[in-house]
Amino acid sequence: MTPPAAHVAHPDQRQALAFRHVSKQFPRGDGGALEVLRDVSFDVPAGSVVSILGPSGSGKSTLLNMAAGLLAPDQGRVLVLGHETTGTVDWSRLGYMFQDDRLLPWRTAIDNVGLALETGSIGRREKRERSQAQLSLVGLGDFASAYPHQLSGGMRSRVALARSLVTEPDILLMDEPFSRLDAQTRTTMHTELLRIHRERGMSIVFVTHDVEEAVILADHIVMFSPRPGRVHTELAVELPHPRLGTPDALSLVAELRAAIAGMSADWVI
Amino acid sequence: MRAPAETTIRTPGRATLAARRSALLLLLIVAWWAASLALPPYVLPSPARVAQRLAQLAESGDLFTNLFTTLWRVLAGFAVAVVIGVPGGILLGSNRALGSFFEPVLPVMNTVSSAIWAIFAILWFGLSPLTPIFVVLMTALPLIITNVWQGTQAVNADYVELAHTLRFSRFKTLLKIYVPSILPYFFSGARLAFGFGWRVSLVAETLGASSGVGYRLRQASDLIQTDQVFAWTIAQIAMMVVIEIGLLAPLERHLFRWRRDVRT
Ligand SMILES: Nc1ncnc2c1ncn2[C@@H]1O[C@H](COP(=O)(O)OP(=O)(O)O)[C@@H](O)[C@H]1O
Ligand SMILES: [Mg+2]
Numbered sequence: 001m002t003p004p005a006a007h008v009a010h011p012d013q014r015q016a017l018a019f020r021h022v023s024k025q026f027p028r029g030d031g032g033a034l035e036v037l038r039d040v041s042f043d044v045p046a047g048s049v050v051s052i053l054g055p056s057g058s059g060k061s062t063l064l065n066m067a068a069g070l071l072a073p074d075q076g077r078v079l080v081l082g083h084e085t086t087g088t089v090d091w092s093r094l095g096y097m098f099q100d101d102r103l104l105p106w107r108t109a110i111d112n113v114g115l116a117l118e119t120g121s122i123g124r125r126e127k128r129e130r131s132q133a134q135l136s137l138v139g140l141g142d143f144a145s146a147y148p149h150q151l152s153g154g155m156r157s158r159v160a161l162a163r164s165l166v167t168e169p170d171i172l173l174m175d176e177p178f179s180r181l182d183a184q185t186r187t188t189m190h191t192e193l194l195r196i197h198r199e200r201g202m203s204i205v206f207v208t209h210d211v212e213e214a215v216i217l218a219d220h221i222v223m224f225s226p227r228p229g230r231v232h233t234e235l236a237v238e239l240p241h242p243r244l245g246t247p248d249a250l251s252l253v254a255e256l257r258a259a260i261a262g263m264s265a266d267w268v269i
Numbered sequence: 270m271r272a273p274a275e276t277t278i279r280t281p282g283r284a285t286l287a288a289r290r291s292a293l294l295l296l297l298i299v300a301w302w303a304a305s306l307a308l309p310p311y312v313l314p315s316p317a318r319v320a321q322r323l324a325q326l327a328e329s330g331d332l333f334t335n336l337f338t339t340l341w342r343v344l345a346g347f348a349v350a351v352v353i354g355v356p357g358g359i360l361l362g363s364n365r366a367l368g369s370f371f372e373p374v375l376p377v378m379n380t381v382s383s384a385i386w387a388i389f390a391i392l393w394f395g396l397s398p399l400t401p402i403f404v405v406l407m408t409a410l411p412l413i414i415t416n417v418w419q420g421t422q423a424v425n426a427d428y429v430e431l432a433h434t435l436r437f438s439r440f441k442t443l444l445k446i447y448v449p450s451i452l453p454y455f456f457s458g459a460r461l462a463f464g465f466g467w468r469v470s471l472v473a474e475t476l477g478a479s480s481g482v483g484y485r486l487r488q489a490s491d492l493i494q495t496d497q498v499f500a501w502t503i504a505q506i507a508m509m510v511v512i513e514i515g516l517l518a519p520l521e522r523h524l525f526r527w528r529r530d531v532r533t
Contacts, residue, residue: 068434096434102427106449106527118445119436149529 015079016171016203017044017067022076024062035228036062039076042222042231044171049197049204051214053256054224060207061099063229064173067205068096081170092119095169095202099176101160103148110135110144113162134162138192154185158192165196172204179210187244190216194241211256216243223256225263232263314496323500331485335501336508339481342398343470346405347463354410355455358417359447368418378411383469384476391477401473401481408469409462416458420451453525460517467509 022040025033036059044050054060065071066078069085078085081093095116103112113131122130135141138158148156157178164172178186194217197204208214214221215237223233243249298316305315314322326332361368386407390400424447432442474483482505489497 070430070433091436094434098427098431100427102431104428104446104449106525108527115431115445116435118441147527149527 014046015043016046016048016081017205018077018079018082019043019063019066020077020079022063022066022073022078024059024066024071024074037073038228038230040229040231041076042234044203044205045220046170046203047201048219049194049206049217050220050222051206051208051218052222052224053208053211053214054229055226056209057227058224059227059229060209060224061175064096064175064205064207067171067173068094092167093170095164095167095172097160097164097172097174097177099179101148101153101156103156103159103163105148108145108147109140109151109159112148112159113166116163116166130166131162134166135159137165137196138162153181154188157181157185157189161189161193161196165200168200170202172202174204174206176207176209178213179208186213190244191242193217211260212253215239215249215253215256221256223259233259311493311495314499318496319499319503322496323503326497326500326504332500332504335480335482335485336504338398339401339467339470339474339483339505340508342401342474342481343405343463343466345398346402346470347409347459347466349402349406350409350413350462350466351459354413354458355417358414359421359451361414362418362421375411375415378407381407383408383472386469387473387476390473394477396477396479398478398480400477401470401483404473405466405470409466412462412465413455413458416454416461417451420454421447423454424450453528456521456524460521463517464509467505471505 019040019042022037023035024037025035028034040059040063042050052060052063062071066073066085067080069080069089069091072086080089083089103109104115107115110128110131113134114127117127117130132141132144135144138161140155140158140162143151143155143159148159151159160177164174178189181189190213193204204217206214206217218237221233221235221237222231223235224230225232237252239246239248239252301313302316305313310318323332361371383404386404387400390403394400394403428446428450429442432446437445470481471483471486474481475487478484482501486498486501489495489501
């Protein structure tokens with residue numbers, strides 16, 4: 001039976017992600033509730049890099065977990081590729097990269113990448129080939145059989161990136177993925193990420209509390225207020241890449257820092 | 270980029286280590302031989318005499334039959350302990366209420382002497398292979414449960430979250446996250462349990478069996494055949510050393526080659 005035409009869902013595929021009036025509270029030990037997100041609405045246009053910039057505790061990770069379908073909003077809706085997260089979503093089209101690299105210590109680099117392919121019915125050989133290709137993409141082609149403890153922080157980060165890319169996701173959720181790297185390695189990772197983004201054209205949601213990182217990477221910046229997280233400012237960054245150290249980028253960073261200083265004294269950088 | 274440089278810490282080489290161990294062995298034998306000159310053979314037989322006895326036992330087939338009888342019993346008790354202990358440990362570890370309810374049982378079980386288990390076993394099973402098997406089981410079980418339980422507590426919640434983002438089923442999460450996380454704990458528990466099991470099986474066999482190394486030790490001692498007692502002792506130590514060096518140590522190195530501290 002075909003449903004009447006008026007009821008056919010036409011998911012809006014121009015938005016990779018859409019947050020509509022999302023609120024979230026967590027129960028507290030004392031019986032009260034911790035309000036983490038309040039009426040958050042914004043879009044992630046397909047193919048764009050959107051940076052969520054907010055102080056620690058403003059609910060950024062909570063928001064990503066909602067986008068990944070790990071948490072449900074109390075109020076409002078989260079749409080992934082036009083489909084509500086509470087309904088049926090093809091989760092394989094999402095990649096997730098955590099703040100820590102979260103590599104399994106008992107697996108080699110290539111097997112860590114391959115983990116993301118072990119959900120479905122992909123054969124051993126295809127898994128190996130695709131994982132190896134992904135490692136090469138992030139510049140670690142020669143390190144397939146290295147264990148995590150044999151790799152530097154930057155290399156581990158690359159393996160984690162390869163793992164989140166190996167499923168060729170349309171949307172990549174990144175939760176402060178480079179915050180534990182030293183400045184130089186972080187800059188290298190930014191360059192890599194932008195290169196891969198140019199090649200693949202996926203949508204990226206990049207959570208950070210670092211103003212400079214947001215300015216270097218993002219097409220759009222969504223700035224959150226301190227807890228409860230609300231959208232404080234949304235702006236488009238229309239500067240050409242690479243942006244690191246350019247006068248325009250520097251002045252934008254300064255401008256945003258000033259805005260933050262006006263918003264709250266306790267922004268944790 | 271090149272492959273990561275291996276940071277090799279210089280430990281004594283294989284050859285030097287072997288030489289050292291042989292020297293130690295030689296020293297012990299010489300000391301034994303010197304002492305045996307001063308003592309009557311029923312107190313301390315000479316190494317040569319024990320070696321002769323050992324050869325005799327080996328030739329008659331007695332040696333290997335009894336060693337394997339005992340080994341088989343240890344393995345049987347150990348296997349039952351694994352079959353009960355692994356799911357038991359996982360169950361206790363995954364259910365807090367159940368865990369705290371049964372928690373006192375394990376230390377109590379650990380304090381019960383293997384001689385007491387052996388006496389109960391004789392009451393229940395008489396002189397039968399079940400007696401040493403039961404004693405091994407009761408000794409190995411708490412060790413395996415405790416270690417697997419600890420292993421479940423040590424599973425990193427972040428890895429489980431990773432499995433959620435990858436949409437792994439419960440079974441897949443168990444297989445790919447829990448099992449590898451628990452394995453080192455299981456292995457050290459199993460190793461301990463096997464060593465203990467071997468020792469207590471001898472006690473059980475001296476009390477309630479009609480074959481096996483323990484039984485033969487008892488028999489030899491009743492007849493004051495001190496050279497035989499020595500021969501059996503040496504044979505069983507040698508067997509444990511072979512299992513340890515030839516099987517368990519390489520297995521551990523292979524299974525945990527991903528660890529920083531284990532170098533192959
Ligand atoms: N599952 C949870 N249960 C209770 N409180 C939580 C939970 N997850 C996060 N929180 C709290 O919500 C607040 C926002 O957390 P988070 O989303 O991690 O912020 P951010 O990523 O911006 O630093 C924090 O105060 C945190 O302690
Ligand atoms: Mg966070």
